[in-house]
Each structure stands twice: as C-alpha cells, then as structure tokens.
Amino acid sequence: MAGVQLKFTGNSDGDRLTAPAREETGRCIIKLGSKRFSDLPETEFTAMQMASAIGIRTASCRLKSRGAIRDVPAELLQSGLRAL
Structure with a gap:
C-alpha cells in the first residue's frame, strides 16, 4: 500500500x-485524514466518484464516520470526520 496517506487493512x-x-x-483499506489534510478521505472519495x-x-x-472504525489507535482518528 504505497503512498503517504495513513491507511490500514x-x-x-x-x-x-x-x-x-x-x-x-484485511479485505479492504481504511484511509484516514491527518492533521495536515483532514479532508483527504472525502477528497479521494469525490475523485473516485467523478x-x-x-x-x-x-x-x-464508501465514507464511514470515524466512530465506525474499530481497533485503530484513538490518536490516529483525531483528524477529520470520516475515513474512506
């Protein structure tokens, strides 16, 4: 899983x-926002839809609220409202 965006299986x-x-x-990739780019999941979702x-x-x-993500350290879920 190359790239600089924080992600997990x-x-x-x-x-x-x-x-x-x-x-x-895992069977999918969970991509999270960061302090610098908190809206990155929404931006990538929009690009994929376009x-x-x-x-x-x-x-x-699909976008998921960060509250729907389990077993990822809480400090990594601090930025942005959603995950991709």
Missing part, C-alpha cells in the same frame, strides 16, 4: 470497519 463488520490483529490481513461517472473503472469505496 480492515474488515467490514456490519456498519463498522475493524482493523485486524497484528500479522493478520472518475467512475466518466467511465473509469475504480475500486468500490
């Missing part, structure tokens, strides 16, 4: 996303 658990335990893998609207194949994605 995760698994869908109903309406929540849960980061797996150490040395386990690309899809003009016919570019993209991965499915």
Whole structure:
C-alpha cells in the first residue's frame, strides 16, 4: 500500500470497519485524514466518484464516520470526520 496517506487493512463488520490483529490481513483499506489534510478521505472519495461517472473503472469505496472504525489507535482518528 504505497503512498503517504495513513491507511490500514480492515474488515467490514456490519456498519463498522475493524482493523485486524497484528500479522493478520484485511479485505479492504481504511484511509484516514491527518492533521495536515483532514479532508483527504472525502477528497479521494469525490475523485473516485467523478472518475467512475466518466467511465473509469475504480475500486468500490464508501465514507464511514470515524466512530465506525474499530481497533485503530484513538490518536490516529483525531483528524477529520470520516475515513474512506
């Protein structure tokens, strides 16, 4: 998972996303905002939706409130309102 945006692997658990335990893998990517770029998940979501609207194949994605993210250290959920 290259890039500078903070991200974790995760698994869908109903309406929540849960980061797996150490040395386990998830089936999706959880991307979080940062102090410098708190709206990065929303910006990437919008870019993905725009690309899809003009016919570019993209991965499915959705925004989740940061309260729906489990097993990620609380200090990493401080920036932004949502995760991608």
